[in-house]
Every structure is written in structure tokens, then in C-alpha cells.
Amino acid sequence: MENFKVLVYCFLLFHFIPTFNTLETILPGHSIKGNETLISTNGTFEAGFFNFDNSNNQYFGIWYKEISPRTVVWIANRDSAVENSSGVLNLTDKGTLVIVDSQGVMKWSSNTSTTAAKPILQLLENGNLVVKNETNPDSILWQSFDFPGDTLLPGMRIRSSLVNGDYKGLVSWRDSQDPSTGLYSYHIDTNGFPQVVTTKGNTLFVRVGSWNGNSLSGATSVDLYKSFNITFVITEKEVSYGYELLDNSTVSWYKINSLGQITRFSLSDDRKTWQIFFVGPADRCDNYGFCGANSKCDPDKSPVCECLDGFIPKSKEKWSSQNWTDGCVRRVKLDCDDNNSDGFLNQVGMKLPDTSKSWFNKSINLEECERFCLRNCSCTGYANLDIRDGGSGCLIWFNDILDVKKLSNGGQDFYMRVAASELDHNTGLNKKKLAGILVGCIMFIVIMIILGIVIHRVRRKKLEKSGMNQVVSLKNQIDKKENEDIDIPIYDLSTIVNATNNFSIDNKLGQGGFGPVYKGKLENGQDIAVKRLSNTSEQGPKEFINEVKLIANLQHRNLVKLLGCCIQNHEKLLIYEFMINRSLDYFIFDQTRKSLLHWTRRFQIIRGIARGLVYLHEDSRLRIIHRDLKTSNILLDENMNPKISDFGLARTLWGDEAKGETRRVVGTHGYISPEYATRGFFSVKSDVFSFGVIILETISGKKNREYSGYHDLDLLGHAWRMWCEKTPLELIDKPLTDSIVVAEPEILRCVQIGLLCVQERADDRPTMSAAILMLNGEKTLPEPKEPAFYPHQSGSSSGTAVLHSKNEVSITLLQAR
Ligand SMILES: *[C@@H]1O[C@H](CO)[C@@H](O)[C@H](O)[C@H]1NC(C)=O
Ligand SMILES: *[C@@H]1O[C@H](CO)[C@@H](O)[C@H](O)[C@H]1NC(C)=O
Ligand SMILES: *[C@@H]1O[C@H](CO)[C@@H](O)[C@H](O)[C@H]1NC(C)=O
Ligand SMILES: *[C@@H]1O[C@H](CO)[C@@H](O)[C@H](O)[C@H]1NC(C)=O
Ligand SMILES: *[C@@H]1O[C@H](CO)[C@@H](O)[C@H](O)[C@H]1NC(C)=O
Ligand SMILES: *[C@@H]1O[C@H](CO)[C@@H](O)[C@H](O)[C@H]1NC(C)=O
Ligand SMILES: *[C@@H]1O[C@H](CO)[C@@H](O)[C@H](O)[C@H]1NC(C)=O
Ligand SMILES: *[C@@H]1O[C@H](CO)[C@@H](O)[C@H](O)[C@H]1NC(C)=O
Ligand SMILES: *[C@@H]1O[C@H](CO)[C@@H](O)[C@H](O)[C@H]1NC(C)=O
Ligand SMILES: *[C@@H]1O[C@H](CO)[C@@H](O)[C@H](O)[C@H]1NC(C)=O
Ligand SMILES: *[C@@H]1O[C@H](CO)[C@@H](O)[C@H](O)[C@H]1NC(C)=O
Numbered sequence: 001m002e003n004f005k006v007l008v009y010c011f012l013l014f015h016f017i018p019t020f021n022t023l024e025t026i027l028p029g030h031s032i033k034g035n036e037t038l039i040s041t042n043g044t045f046e047a048g049f050f051n052f053d054n055s056n057n058q059y060f061g062i063w064y065k066e067i068s069p070r071t072v073v074w075i076a077n078r079d080s081a082v083e084n085s086s087g088v089l090n091l092t093d094k095g096t097l098v099i100v101d102s103q104g105v106m107k108w109s110s111n112t113s114t115t116a117a118k119p120i121l122q123l124l125e126n127g128n129l130v131v132k133n134e135t136n137p138d139s140i141l142w143q144s145f146d147f148p149g150d151t152l153l154p155g156m157r158i159r160s161s162l163v164n165g166d167y168k169g170l171v172s173w174r175d176s177q178d179p180s181t182g183l184y185s186y187h188i189d190t191n192g193f194p195q196v197v198t199t200k201g202n203t204l205f206v207r208v209g210s211w212n213g214n215s216l217s218g219a220t221s222v223d224l225y226k227s228f229n230i231t232f233v234i235t236e237k238e239v240s241y242g243y244e245l246l247d248n249s250t251v252s253w254y255k256i257n258s259l260g261q262i263t264r265f266s267l268s269d270d271r272k273t274w275q276i277f278f279v280g281p282a283d284r285c286d287n288y289g290f291c292g293a294n295s296k297c298d299p300d301k302s303p304v305c306e307c308l309d310g311f312i313p314k315s316k317e318k319w320s321s322q323n324w325t326d327g328c329v330r331r332v333k334l335d336c337d338d339n340n341s342d343g344f345l346n347q348v349g350m351k352l353p354d355t356s357k358s359w360f361n362k363s364i365n366l367e368e369c370e371r372f373c374l375r376n377c378s379c380t381g382y383a384n385l386d387i388r389d390g391g392s393g394c395l396i397w398f399n400d401i402l403d404v405k406k407l408s409n410g411g412q413d414f415y416m417r418v419a420a421s422e423l424d425h426n427t428g429l430n431k432k433k434l435a436g437i438l439v440g441c442i443m444f445i446v447i448m449i450i451l452g453i454v455i456h457r458v459r460r461k462k463l464e465k466s467g468m469n470q471v472v473s474l475k476n477q478i479d480k481k482e483n484e485d486i487d488i489p490i491y492d493l494s495t496i497v498n499a500t501n502n503f504s505i506d507n508k509l510g511q512g513g514f515g516p517v518y519k520g521k522l523e524n525g526q527d528i529a530v531k532r533l534s535n536t537s538e539q540g541p542k543e544f545i546n547e548v549k550l551i552a553n554l555q556h557r558n559l560v561k562l563l564g565c566c567i568q569n570h571e572k573l574l575i576y577e578f579m580i581n582r583s584l585d586y587f588i589f590d591q592t593r594k595s596l597l598h599w600t601r602r603f604q605i606i607r608g609i610a611r612g613l614v615y616l617h618e619d620s621r622l623r624i625i626h627r628d629l630k631t632s633n634i635l636l637d638e639n640m641n642p643k644i645s646d647f648g649l650a651r652t653l654w655g656d657e658a659k660g661e662t663r664r665v666v667g668t669h670g671y672i673s674p675e676y677a678t679r680g681f682f683s684v685k686s687d688v689f690s691f692g693v694i695i696l697e698t699i700s701g702k703k704n705r706e707y708s709g710y711h712d713l714d715l716l717g718h719a720w721r722m723w724c725e726k727t728p729l730e731l732i733d734k735p736l737t738d739s740i741v742v743a744e745p746e747i748l749r750c751v752q753i754g755l756l757c758v759q760e761r762a763d764d765r766p767t768m769s770a771a772i773l774m775l776n777g778e779k780t781l782p783e784p785k786e787p788a789f790y791p792h793q794s795g796s797s798s799g800t801a802v803l804h805s806k807n808e809v810s811i812t813l814l815q816a817r
């Protein structure tokens with residue numbers, strides 16, 4: 001009987017799989033048209049014709065099969081769409097791919113032609129569309145990976161020829177709905193020492209940097225890239241750059257969007273949506289030559305621009321009014337011709353300057369490099385080519401130094417040539433300072449040691465008396481006054497299994513960053529929400545329960561209440577009170593439900609979230625940074641009061657990374673602050689950023705990173721543009737338009753606070769307690785600055801570089817008019 005069922009099932013399955021619609025390979029004379037698609041062996045990718053919404057243009061492309069909305073990673077006929085008809089893709093006997101429209105007019109051809117007896121077309125599991133020789137599957141006649149579009153998939157490479165300067169890089173779309181060749185190009189510039197750049201037309205927009213053996217020199221956090229094997233290969237004929245994933249379970253890729261931003265996406269934990277890992281340019285300092293010549297840009301400083309040591313602003317007035325265009329000049333001229341007394345100052349932790357006019361030699365070491373530099377009067381600096389194994393190779397700069405950025409971690413040493421007097425000036429000072437610091441440190445250490453010994457002795461005596469050795473470590477974390485710990489119930493696994501119907505799929509409420517959530521009903525009739533932690537941290541049961549207790553002690557009307565926990569058989573479960581109205585995203589992003597939330601209610605929700613955050617950040621004894629704040633983590637009770645959930649979990653699972661630097665970036669696509677996304681650095685201000693995103697989403701009823709307006713601007717960018725154009729009310733959600741009459745000042749205030757919270761620099765963002773005062777109208781609002789991830793247009797206030805063709809001296813700084 002059982003077997004029969006299986007048979008029937010198999011039969012049905014085969015019957016209903018639309019085998020005529022999805023193909024694995026195509027032979028010559030066959031074609032793909034209409035809704036037929038080619039799928040890769042294991043079904044990761046799919047290729048076929050598609051349209052954008054509201055467009056008659058048809059394209060043949062490749063996309064991730066399982067993920068919606070469709071993520072197109074490659075398009076064959078991006079510049080020659082099939083208009084007003086349906087296209088056909090044919091494979092000819094000669095192995096050429098052609099796309100024709102329904103009248104038979106050829107729109108696109110792969111232009112390859114071989115005498116292969118049996119060419120076949122196949123979509124590989126890595127997203128590469130290939131024409132192979134069937135009798136010899138290793139020989140590839142044509143492949144889409146040789147013709148990158150706007151997306152770099154793992155295994156794909158961008159290449160530049162050293163012979164004739166031709167390059168194949170990524171080219172942006174015109175806008176998010178129009179894949180034709182756009183303005184921006186991401187490729188390797190082979191002038192001088194090769195470096196990866198983004199250009200806008202002929203203008204250098206962002207210089208990602210040269211390769212230092214581990215990463216591109218502008219890469220902000222190498223740690224975030226641990227799961228990629230990035231390779232930069234220089235041969236005699238070409239330079240190429242690409243990456244592979246080290247862990248097959250991750251899915252990650254990056255693209256250049258129509259605004260010239262490089263964005264790296266990874267599949268989220270629930271494997272349904274994309275999370276943004278990185279957006280570049282991440283800050284103003286990434287814009288090419290932002291601070292002018294001979295200066296350095298430090299995004300963590302204010303103002304961001306500073307002259308390199310030994311240099312002074314060319315025009316003091318302009319510099320102090322923050323116009324950096326003219327850059328800096330030497331305070332003291334180099335003394336090259338006469339006595340050759342110049343020396344070098346080490347600049348630590350830098351993104352190396354523009355190498356497009358640099359000279360390099362792999363086999364020279366750093367000392368020879370220095371001598372080499374001293375021998376040539378126009379040499380102004382040097383560095384190692386490769387920083388691995390203590391460094392090797394020699395890279396030399398001439399004349400002006402351009403586009404230096406201070407990196408907060410990583411970065412490289414770079415030696416600047418200065419006159420001898422500057423050297424004394426600097427080292428003299430440094431030596432004195434150093435000596436002072438050293439003496440100070442030694443004294444401090446001695447005192448601390450003595451103190452430590454004394455305290456230790458006293459304490460041991462006390463403890464021996466009371467026998468409380470073990471309790472101390474936990475209790476020390478806790479403010480002594482608030483010591484009445486709640487003892488939370490620890491549930492039996494069987495109770496929870498019963499309550500949730502054995503974690504039945506029908507009971508599943510959703511999937512959070514830390515695991516799925518199920519609805520349950522205890523035997524006494526109480527509704528509960530059970531979070532099943534999917535994390536496999538090696539944390540022992542005791543530590544886990546201690547941490548959970550600490551969370552349970554955080555109680556506030558705007559926090560979801562933790563009722564208990566369960567730890568048994570490798571299961572770690574958290575039991576929360578059940579929220580009848582689900583979460584904020586359930587309402588504001590739904591076309592019909594959003595009308596249930598009128599302005600007063602939304603405003604109350606915003607204020608409630610703020611109060612909950614103030615409690616977490618400032619008033620609770622633990623000072624919790626949430627790190628994954630988003631609309632789906634804002635739950636709503638029967639009165640639509642907001643309650644923050646998932647707080648403390650990052651800490652519970654991975655410990656209190658008190659330094660605020662982490663390799664594990666949790667957080668979600670669209671809500672994560674730039675310093676956290678690019679450097680793994682988090683603080684209460686990262687939560688403030690997420691809060692700002694929530695405000696703007698709540699006002700507009702649109703998701704930040706899924707904002708589908710034109711021009712690829714996300715919601716933050718759009719809000720900023722509306723703000724600058726003095727039309728912020730255009731942001732607001734349709735159901736709120738009626739409220740404008742009565743609540744306009746309040747709405748405007750919220751837009752402004754939202755923008756203040758998402759400013760690029762963490763220091764500029766208000767604290768949560770300031771944000772509350774602002775929301776209540778008890779504090780005047782400063783003017784917001786540009787939000788993070790806003791695409792800065794190059795040349796805004798800085799020098800603009802122009803790339804000339806191939807072998808000319810490549811970059812000239814246009815002095816501003
Ligand atoms: C494409 O293939 C179809 C069916 O195999 C055929 O009818 C058509 O003539 C082909 N077109 C070209 C341009 O090869
Ligand atoms: C494909 O298109 C045909 C006709 O255009 C239609 O009948 C069929 O349902 C479509 N199949 C799918 C899977 O969309
Ligand atoms: C497809 O999946 C199977 C089973 O998971 C695996 O063994 C095989 O290596 C995969 N093939 C490719 C090309 O990834
Ligand atoms: C397609 O249709 C649009 C409007 O219907 C028309 O403007 C356009 O010229 C047509 N294009 C072609 C190639 O027929
Ligand atoms: C193929 O060649 C034609 C004519 O030389 C050219 O217009 C077209 O752009 C080429 N197609 C590709 C994909 O290179
Ligand atoms: C295809 O493979 C066969 C067998 O290896 C070989 O004889 C033939 O030359 C190959 N054709 C091409 C175009 O590579
Ligand atoms: C990275 O890729 C290169 C070239 O494919 C290979 O030699 C190297 O072993 C890889 N490194 C790691 C860590 O897998
Ligand atoms: C990833 O998958 C490929 C092919 O499916 C396999 O060759 C490779 O060894 C796998 N790598 C790891 C790290 O599992
Ligand atoms: C260079 O040498 C000249 C004499 O040859 C001397 O007058 C001058 O002070 C020296 N300059 C420096 C910077 O040592
Ligand atoms: C690099 O330096 C070595 C040792 O000084 C020299 O032999 C070699 O010719 C240099 N290479 C280039 C390209 O200048
Ligand atoms: C110094 O380097 C520049 C740039 O490479 C070169 O043009 C010039 O000839 C060199 N001067 C000397 C004295 O080597």
C-alpha cells in the first residue's frame with residue numbers, strides 16, 4: 001500500500017513538472033522562446049526571456065530561480081531589446097547564439113563561429129551560460145562569463161589587457177528598469193600599477209584601489225570578506241580580478257547599480273531575500289580626490305580632510321571654508337638637488353594613493369625602494385607592493401599624491417618624502433611625546449599591579465568566609481541596587497512541543513534573524529510565541545540560561561516580554577508573550593492593511609519604539625545594543641502598542657563584544673548602518689540609524705532597500721532628495737494624506753528626525769534620548785546632513801580627474817575653474 005502511494009506520487013510529480021517549459025540543454029536548431037526557460041543542473045539559475053513591468057521590451061537574461069522578485073544577473077541583448085514582439089533564442093549549427101524577433105530580424109548574436117560538430121548550450125550551476133563542444137565537454141566555445149554585465153558572480157572575472165588596454169568590466173544599467181548601457185563602469189585601470197576603479201563616463205568616480213596581496217587597498221574590512229577567495233592576477237598579457245566562495249552554503253555576488261554604487265548582496269538566513277553586505281562608496285572619502293592633492297581623508301574626523309604631514313593648505317581661506325579643491329602644498333621645499341638630505345614620514349593605515357602614474361618592481365625590497373626614491377627628484381613616496389609575509393616589492397609615486405584615505409582598520413604603511421627639517425619637526429615632537437607616554441604607562445601599570453594585589457587579597461579573605469566564589473562573576477555585571485533577579489521558568493521541551501504542535505509548519509509565524517518563530521498555546525490556554533534559535537554557538541546551557549535571565553530582567557512596556565526558555569537536546573528555545581497584531585511591517589507594507597494605521601497611531605508607534613530604545617540604550621542596567629532593529633521586529637499588541645523583540649539576542653548568542661567590533665555582522669538589508677556594514681563597528685548609534693530607517697518607512701509605507709522608484713535611489717536617498725527639494729510631504733504614505741491638514745508640523749518633524757538618524761557619520765546622529773525630546777517637540781532640530789549610502793556625485797566640491805585613452809599619461813587633475 002505504502003509503495004503504491006509512492007508510485008502514484010511519483011507519477012503525479014512527473015506528470016506535473018512542466019518538462020516542456022524548462023530545459024537543461026539546447027541542441028543546434030532548437031530554440032528558447034516565450035516562457036520556456038533553461039535551468040541549471042541543480043536549479044540555482046534560470047535563463048530565458050523576460051520583460052520589466054510596464055515595458056514592451058523583451059530581454060534574454062539569467063536570474064536566480066528561487067528568489068523573488070527576480071534578480072537578473074546577466075542580459076544578452078541589453079542594448080538591443082526585442083520590441084513589441086516575442087523573441088527567440090537559437091543555437092546555430094556553428095555554435096552561434098542568435099536572438100531574433102518574431103519577424104525573424106536578428107537583434108543580437110554571440111558572433112562566434114566554429115566548426116564544432118556538435119555544439120550544445122547549457123546553463124551551468126554557477127550562472128555561466130556556455131556553448132560547449134558536446135564531444136569534448138571541457139572545451140568551451142563561448143561563455144557569458146566572458147562578457148560581464150552589471151553583476152560579478154563568483155567565478156566570473158573582470159579583465160584588462162596589458163597589450164592594448166582593452167578592458168572587460170562591469171557596466172551599470174541606465175536605471176533600475178532599463179538595462180541598456182549606463183554611465184558607470186567598474187574595471188581595472190592598467191595605467192601605472194593596476195588598480196580597480198569606477199568611472200562615470202570618462203571621469204574617475206571612485207578608486208577602489210590597487211591590490212596589496214590580501215585585498216584591494218581601499219577595502220575597509222578584510223574580515224567581512226573571509227568567506228571569499230579574492231584573486232587579483234597580473235600576467236604579462238592581462239590583469240584580472242574575481243572571487244570564489246569558500247563556503248558553498250553562502251550565496252553572494254555584487255553589482256554596480258545605475259548610480260555607480262558597488263553593492264554586495266548575500267542571501268539572508270531564510271534564503272528568500274538579499275541582504276546588503278556592503279555599499280561603496282561608503283562615505284565621502286571614497287569619492288576620487290575628495291580632499292584635493294597631498295591630503296588625506298578620514299571619515300571618522302571632522303572635518304574629514306587634512307593635509308598630509310609636512311604639507312599646508314594651498315589656500316588657507318578656502319580650506320577653512322571646507323573647499324578642498326586646491327589641496328595642499330609642501331611647507332618646506334624638498335632638498336633634492338643640493339645635499340639630498342630628504343627623509344620619509346610613515347603614514348600608517350592608509351588606502352594607498354592613486355597608482356595610475358606609479359612605477360613598480362616586484363623584486364625590490366623596501367630599503368632599496370627608499371634609495372630608489374631618493375635618487376629621483378620627482379619621487380614623492382613609496383610603499384610595499386605586497387603586504388603579506390612582512391612585505392615585499394616596491395611601489396613608487398611621483399609628484400602630487402592623490403586620493404589618500406585613512407582606514408579605521410586594515411590599511412597600509414606609506415612613506416612620504418619630506419624635507420629634513422620636517423623630519424626633525426615631526427620626530428622631535430613624537431620622541432618627546434613618546435617618552436612622556438612611556439613613563440606614564442609604566443607608572444600606571446605599577447600602580448595597577450599593586451592595587452590589584454591588595455584588592456585580590458582582601459576579596460579572597462571575604463569570599464573564603466562566605467563561600468560565594470562562583471556567584472561573584474555574574475553578579476558583578478549587575479548593578480548592585482537592582483539585584484532582585486526574576487527567576488524565569490525553564491520549560492520542558494515536551495511542553496513546548498505539545499504547545500506548538502511539534503513545531504508544525506502551520507504554527508510558524510515567521511523567520512527571524514536568529515531562527516523561526518512558532519505560535520503555541522500552553523495547556524493553561526495562554527498563547528505564546530516560541531523562538532527556536534538556529535544558532536549553533538558552543539555556549540553551554542548554564543551560560544545560556546544566565547544570559548536569558550539577564551534579558552528577562554529587561555522589562556519595559558515597549559519591549560516584548562520574555563516568559564521563559566527551554567534548553568534540551570541541542571534545542572534552545574525562547575518563549576515570549578504572543579502579540580496578536582503581528583508586526584509593524586505586516587501593516588505598513590500591505591496595500592489594504594496600511595489604511596488601518598492612521599497618522600496618530602503611526603506617530604504613537606514611532607514614539608513607543610523610541611522609548612523602548614532609550615530603555616535598552618540608557619536606562620537598563622545592561623546597556624543593550626539591539627543590532628537588528630527593523631519593522632518586522634516591532635511587534636504590535638492588541639492596542640497597537642509597539643513592542644521591540646529580539647533585543648539582547650546578538651549578545652546572548654555571541655557574547656558581549658564590548659569593544660563594539662565584530663566579525664559577525666547581523667542585521668538586515670536596508671537597516672544596517674554604514675560603519676557596521678563596512679567595518680563591523682557597532683554602537684548605540686547603529687541602532688539609531690535603524691530607528692531612522694523605521695521612521696521613514698513608517699511615514700512612507702515603503703521599504704528602504706526595495707524602494708522601487710526610478711533612479712535606483714533607495715528610500716533614504718529619495719527622502720533626502722525630497723528634503724533638499726523642499727517637498728518632504730511627497731514622501732508620505734497615501735492613507736496619511738488626509739492627516740496633513742491637522743498634523744503637518746508633526747509629520748515634517750518626523751521626516752527630519754528620520755533623516756537626522758540616518759546621517760552618514762555616527763557622531764552626527766542624535767542619541768535616542770535626544771530623539772525622544774525631538775519627537776516631543778522639546779528640542780530644536782538641526783539641519784540633517786546627507787544620509788549614508790547616498791550616491792555622492794563626483795566632483796561635488798573636489799577636483800575632477802579625467803581619464804585619457806590607453807597609453808597617454810592617464811590622469812590629470814583639472815584645477816577647478
Ligand atoms: C530558430 O529556430 C527555429 C526553430 O528551430 C527556426 O524555425 C528558425 O528559423 C530559427 N531562426 C534562425 C534565425 O535560425
Ligand atoms: C506558457 O505560455 C503558454 C502560452 O503562452 C501558457 O499556456 C502557459 O500556461 C505558460 N506556462 C507557464 C508555466 O507560465
Ligand atoms: C547538485 O547537487 C548534488 C546534490 O546536492 C551535488 O552532489 C552536486 O555536486 C551538485 N552539482 C553541482 C554542479 O553543484
Ligand atoms: C513598439 O510600440 C510602441 C508603441 O506601441 C512604438 O512607439 C514603437 O515604435 C514600437 N517599436 C517597434 C520596433 O515597432
Ligand atoms: C556581433 O557583430 C555585430 C557586427 O559586427 C555587432 O554589431 C554586434 O555588436 C556583435 N555582437 C556582440 C555580442 O559582440
Ligand atoms: C570538438 O571535440 C572533438 C572531439 O574532442 C574535436 O575533434 C573537435 O575538434 C572539437 N571541436 C572544436 C570546435 O573544438
Ligand atoms: C584561492 O584561489 C586560488 C586560485 O584559484 C588558489 O590557488 C588558492 O588555493 C585559493 N585559496 C583558498 C584559501 O582556497
Ligand atoms: C563547492 O562545490 C564544488 C562543486 O560543487 C566543489 O568542487 C568544491 O569542493 C566545494 N567546496 C567546498 C569548500 O565545499
Ligand atoms: C645644503 O648644503 C649647503 C652647502 O652645500 C648648506 O648651506 C645648506 O644649509 C644645506 N642644506 C641643508 C638642508 O642641509
Ligand atoms: C626590478 O629590479 C630588479 C633588481 O633591481 C632588476 O633586475 C629588474 O630589471 C627590475 N625590473 C624592472 C621591470 O624594472
Ligand atoms: C624620475 O622618474 C620619472 C618618472 O618615472 C622619470 O621620467 C625621470 O626620468 C626619472 N628621473 C631620474 C633622474 O631618474
Ligand SMILES: *[C@@H]1O[C@H](CO)[C@@H](O)[C@H](O)[C@H]1NC(C)=O
Nearest residue numbers: 318323325326796797816817
Ligand atoms: C571651491 O573653489 C573653487 C576654486 O578653486 C571654485 O571653483 C569652487 O566653486 C569652490 N567650491 C565651492 C563649493 O565653493
